[in-house]
Amino acid sequence: MSANNQATLFLVATPIGNLSELSPRALEVLKSVDVVACEDTRNSLKLMSHFDIHTRMISYHNFNEEESSNGIIKLLEEGKNIALISDAGYPLISDPGYVLVNRVIDSGYNVTTISGPSAGLNALVASGLNTSHYMFYGFLNAKKSQAKKELEELKYFPYTIIFYEAPHRYEKTLELMKEVLGDRRACLARELTKLHETYHRGLLSELCELKDLKGEMVILIEGYKKEKEEVKEEDIFEYIDELIKSGLKVKEACGKASEKYDMSKNQLYNAYLKKGK
Numbered sequence: 001m002s003a004n005n006q007a008t009l010f011l012v013a014t015p016i017g018n019l020s021e022l023s024p025r026a027l028e029v030l031k032s033v034d035v036v037a038c039e040d041t042r043n044s045l046k047l048m049s050h051f052d053i054h055t056r057m058i059s060y061h062n063f064n065e066e067e068s069s070n071g072i073i074k075l076l077e078e079g080k081n082i083a084l085i086s087d088a089g090y091p092l093i094s095d096p097g098y099v100l101v102n103r104v105i106d107s108g109y110n111v112t113t114i115s116g117p118s119a120g121l122n123a124l125v126a127s128g129l130n131t132s133h134y135m136f137y138g139f140l141n142a143k144k145s146q147a148k149k150e151l152e153e154l155k156y157f158p159y160t161i162i163f164y165e166a167p168h169r170y171e172k173t174l175e176l177m178k179e180v181l182g183d184r185r186a187c188l189a190r191e192l193t194k195l196h197e198t199y200h201r202g203l204l205s206e207l208c209e210l211k212d213l214k215g216e217m218v219i220l221i222e223g224y225k226k227e228k229e230e231v232k233e234e235d236i237f238e239y240i241d242e243l244i245k246s247g248l249k250v251k252e253a254c255g256k257a258s259e260k261y262d263m264s265k266n267q268l269y270n271a272y273l274k275k276g277k
Contacts (some may be wrong), residue, residue: 007076009081009104013090013116017194026114034080043087063098076109094138119192120162123218127187128201133159151180159223169218178204185222191215
């Protein structure tokens with residue numbers, strides 16, 4: 001029970017490959033709850049056995065969400081705490097759980113998260129692509145025509161986009177991405193946290209040359225970039241002069257100009273100083 005004496009649904013992130021990444025808190029929760037709801041009890045049994053967890057397991061997956069949600073609500077009504085896990089990573093992230101979470105919230109019970117590994121975030125921070133802003137998209141539609149429509153809708157999205165893909169489809173998916181999005185910088189990460197973890201970084205055209213790779217895939221694509229308009233150097237210096245006249249110091253003015261024209265602050269500052277000599 002929690003502080004408000006209501007039963008709790010724990011959304012527990014589980015290892016995406018390396019079992020040693022299960023946190024002590026996640027282990028404690030999986031051992032202490034009354035029931036663990038699993039995406040696939042056969043896969044979860046490996047995790048439970050490895051950590052000597054004997055908590056009762058029930059099935060909760062895409063094909064029985066409505067029925068299983070009803071059963072879990074009844075368990076919560078009885079005061080039982082439930083943990084929801086997927087086969088790997090976070091529940092609900094390209095995995096079932098959305099229906100259940102909303103049912104539990106509507107019924108007035110607690111929902112909380114037990115942090116853990118995420119394939120999308122693991123891949124993002126090591127991809128070499130911009131991490132300031134990003135969007136997780138997950139799996140594209142398995143049908144090529146639908147996947148193409150989805151990519152066309154994402155074509156002008158300006159931030160890094162994270163996709164998941166199955167090993168038997170990644171080659172066709174990369175080709176389609178190149179066709180729709182153009183030859184952008186990208187990264188394909190596979191087998192994350194496992195022995196054969198690999199990052200392939202480069203242009204989409206280079207990644208399209210990768211054949212017969214195995215394992216779970218994360219594909220990250222650089223966001224859309226507008227073509228830069230050519231700006232004359234004298235126009236930039238004129239803008240800096242105006243900023244200095246308004247009261248800014250030279251370095252501050254060059255900093256403002258570098259942001260406006262997407263240039264290196266130091267290079268612009270040095271060029272401006274040389275201009276004045």
